[in-house]
Amino acid sequence: AYDKFVIPRTWLSRPSWYCINGEVLYYTKDGKADKIIESELKSKNGKILYNGAEGKIWLGPVIWSTPKWCN
Numbered sequence: 001a002y003d004k005f006v007i008p009r010t011w012l013s014r015p016s017w018y019c020i021n022g023e024v025l026y027y028t029k030d031g032k033a034d035k036i037i038e039s040e041l042k043s044k045n046g047k048i049l050y051n052g053a054e055g056k057i058w059l060g061p062v063i064w065s066t067p068k069w070c071n
Contacts, residue, residue, distance in 0.1 A: 019070035025049075026058040037063065 026041065028034040038058070040046075046060025 018064070018067050020062060023059050023061055026060060027055055028058065029055040 026037060026046070028038050034055075038056070040063040041058050041060040044061050044063065046058045048056055049059050050057040
């Protein structure tokens, strides 16, 4: 993630995962990209499923732009 944009290619390992719809799980820690992701999830009503010393697990909508090559 850079500044205010989430760049999923830095953490999505399969191209088909860019094309997902609906809710997905996110794992965040204390990094700069994690803070941007958490902010996006909060603004889109994401839910924290787990909050522990090692990080958070969120359930929320896709927060990246879907590529044109997705149907």
